[in-house]
Amino acid sequence: MPGACGLGLLLTLLLLPMVSASRPGTVFRLNKEVLSYAAEAGKAPLQRALQVTVPLFLDRSGGVFQPTRIQILNVDVSHLRLTFVANFGIRLSAATNFTLKIFRDPEPLHLLLPTALLADTSVEQGSIGTPLVSISSCFSIFDKAIVFDGRNSTAPAMLAPLQSHIKAVLQSKLCLRISNLVQGLNVHLGTLIGLSPVGPESQVCYSMINTPTITNDYISLDINAVLFLLGRPIVLPVDTTPFVLPQHVGTKGAMATVGLSQDLFDSAIMLLQKAGALNLDVTAQLNSSNNPLNTSVLGQLIPEVARQFPEPMPLVLKVRLGATPTVTFRTNNATMRLQPFVEVLAPTSNSAFQYLFSLNVVVNLSLQLSVSKVRLRGTTSVLGNVQLTVASSNLGFIDTDHVQTVMGEVFEKPLLDHLNALLGMGIALPHVVNLQYVTPEIFIQETRTGSGYFSAGFPTAGTGLGL
Ligand SMILES: *[C@@H]1O[C@H](CO)[C@@H](O)[C@H](O)[C@H]1NC(C)=O
Numbered sequence: 001m002p003g004a005c006g007l008g009l010l011l012t013l014l015l016l017p018m019v020s021a022s023r024p025g026t027v028f029r030l031n032k033e034v035l036s037y038a039a040e041a042g043k044a045p046l047q048r049a050l051q052v053t054v055p056l057f058l059d060r061s062g063g064v065f066q067p068t069r070i071q072i073l074n075v076d077v078s079h080l081r082l083t084f085v086a087n088f089g090i091r092l093s094a095a096t097n098f099t100l101k102i103f104r105d106p107e108p109l110h111l112l113l114p115t116a117l118l119a120d121t122s123v124e125q126g127s128i129g130t131p132l133v134s135i136s137s138c139f140s141i142f143d144k145a146i147v148f149d150g151r152n153s154t155a156p157a158m159l160a161p162l163q164s165h166i167k168a169v170l171q172s173k174l175c176l177r178i179s180n181l182v183q184g185l186n187v188h189l190g191t192l193i194g195l196s197p198v199g200p201e202s203q204v205c206y207s208m209i210n211t212p213t214i215t216n217d218y219i220s221l222d223i224n225a226v227l228f229l230l231g232r233p234i235v236l237p238v239d240t241t242p243f244v245l246p247q248h249v250g251t252k253g254a255m256a257t258v259g260l261s262q263d264l265f266d267s268a269i270m271l272l273q274k275a276g277a278l279n280l281d282v283t284a285q286l287n288s289s290n291n292p293l294n295t296s297v298l299g300q301l302i303p304e305v306a307r308q309f310p311e312p313m314p315l316v317l318k319v320r321l322g323a324t325p326t327v328t329f330r331t332n333n334a335t336m337r338l339q340p341f342v343e344v345l346a347p348t349s350n351s352a353f354q355y356l357f358s359l360n361v362v363v364n365l366s367l368q369l370s371v372s373k374v375r376l377r378g379t380t381s382v383l384g385n386v387q388l389t390v391a392s393s394n395l396g397f398i399d400t401d402h403v404q405t406v407m408g409e410v411f412e413k414p415l416l417d418h419l420n421a422l423l424g425m426g427i428a429l430p431h432v433v434n435l436q437y438v439t440p441e442i443f444i445q446e447t448r449t450g451s452g453y454f455s456a457g458f459p460t461a462g463t464g465l466g467l
Pocket residue numbers: 076077078079095096097112114
């Protein structure tokens with residue numbers, strides 16, 4: 001699936017180059033702790049990759065050419081180290097023992113060949129917005145082979161050319177194998193640009209927008225989010241100030257630190273609003289515990305309702321968000337303000353609905369954020385009161401104070417249920433296939449941008465990445 005999405009996305013981006021200029025900013029920083037993890041996880045694949053085939057050795061020590069089979073029995077990478085090289089990339093150094101079996105008569109010979117591997121890899125921005133790792137230099141340095149079995153029957157004259165043969169073969173093959181591993185890594189990193197759902201009919205896709213910043217402590221990628229509605233990228237009126245992740249932020253020892261700008265939130269919320277996903281209908285059945293609202297209750301507050309509906313009828317609330325909700329970040333505090341427009345309707349005999357009145361509502365919500373796997377999720381609760389004013393009425397004058405309590409109560413639970421279901425689905429953070437955020441911690445921080453006003457930064461820190 002990531003492959004197919006990546007391809008679809010690639011086409012869309014090529015058709016709409018303007019979109020990639022917008023920047024709901026995200027910064028993905030991999031700290032040096034991730035390299036220890038990668039070195040540990042990479043040992044076994046490296047060992048497998050280094051298991052090359054060695055062609056026949058033509059032994060001339062007996063006076064005639066004698067083809068001798070050589071097999072690598074074991075590759076032991078006892079030490080693998082990855083380090084950041086500032087302004088360049090990542091250096092790999094590995095200490096390896098190759099155990100080789102030389103099939104010669106009368107008994108096989110076993111050699112241990114200690115080898116040091118050194119490779120420098122650069123990390124750049126690939127043409128489709130994915131990180132691109134490539135080997136810029138690679139060496140293998142061989143120590144003297146240790147003969148540990150079959151020594152008695154081996155003519156010393158054979159050992160020197162045999163070792164040269166093995167070293168020449170390894171010299172040419174090992175770096176090629178490391179390069180293949182890196183190619184595989186690039187394929188994996190390429191899944192960064194896969195599409196992930198944000199809500200119904202909407203998706204987000206991340207891509208790198210410039211060359212990564214590399215220091216001795218971390219590599220930092222500036223990532224752009226493109227949001228799609230019904231398969232089409234949407235252009236958002238976003239802040240043009242580049243988002244910068246503060247230097248010292250997040251948990252010490254975290255492998256990755258992800259900074260999300262307020263822009264990304266505003267854009268995601270706007271996407272949900274434009275998609276109509278925030279709208280809801282609070283429908284009712286009589287005697288339902290879910291929506292207790294009916295005309296007999298309302299009739300006690302608004303006499304005109306009692307007059308028009310002598311028989312109890314359930315009421316329907318159509319909740320529409322015309323204005324995009326605003327999210328406000330203060331240090332360690334996120335709030336969201338919704339201004340829905342609510343129409344109150346009653347069913348008529350011919351299965352249509354009769355419009356009764358409408359309300360402008362303001363509700364402040366507290367927003368709690370969490371990360372699970374690769375998604376950032378939200379939960380809301382109401383802060384303070386739900387504030388109502390009558391927008392228009394078919395029932396003559398309505399005293400807001402009279403309907404405030406009952407409408408607030410009726411409206412609050414379905415709204416929260418709806419929002420929490422939607423925000424609970426969450427938005428995917430930048431990620432690649434098979435890696436997810438573990439033991440994440442979330443910090444909300446206000447950062448001052450270059451242009452002198454406040455914008456809220458939102459760094460999340462994963463203390464680990466799990467495979
Ligand atoms: C290679 O094997 C030798 C002999 O067993 C050992 O002394 C050395 O530490 C090993 N080196 C590596 C890199 O495993």
